[in-house]
Amino acid sequence: MTKYTPIEYKPKDYTHLRGLVGITDEQIEVHLKLYKGYVSRTNALFTRVADLSNDGKTGDSSFQELKRRAGWEWDGMRLHEYYFDGLKANADELRDDNAFAKKVIAQFGSIDAWKADLVGVAKMPGVGWALTYLDPSNGQIWNHWVEQHQNGHPAGARLLLALDVWEHAFAVYRKPLPADRAAYIDDFFANVDWKVVAGRLA
Structure with missing residues (x-):
């Protein structure tokens, strides 16, 4: 029987986010550390849920609480990716032809x-x-x-x-x-x- 195996997420590389206007490199480093924590916890949570599911423990309270927590961790990861992906140094102004x-x-x-x-x-x-x-x-x-x-x-x-x-x-x-x-x-x-x-x- 094939077991449920979650796909691992990798932190995205945001080393290009240096030299932003006003937002210091130090602030970006602090923020990226937090983002990487979301990625790590998302992977750990998905792995634990898969283990419980594969063991037939979907009625277990641990399974249920992890399922409730999953949205917090995954959205924390993904929202930060939308945020960081949308930034760059030397950005142009928003023009009418965009x-x-x-x-x-x-x-x-x-x-x-x-x-x-x-x-x-x-x-x-x-x-x-x-x-x-x-x-x-x-x-x-x-x-x-x-x-x-x-x-x-x-x-x-x-x-x-x-x-x-x-x-x-x-x-x-x-x-x-x-x-x-x-x-x-x-x-x-x-x-x-x-x-x-x-x-x-x-």
């Missing part, structure tokens, strides 16, 4: 209006993620708040842009402390790879 820009201009009236909407989400009290989604069924684009990694994601929507506003994203990136979330958000936009964001439309 495919993503065309979509937000058509819906929001201007790039600035869409950005103001997302910044409003990102500055909401609490920690979490400010996310831009596309509904592939009708082309709707909107900005969305997710607090816990595994909760609140719109089913079937396509994630276009991920802005991490958990404190670990900016806690050491400016000195002297305390870090400034508003300044971090400004710097985030200065480092977005808009070509990558546009590529997620398809």
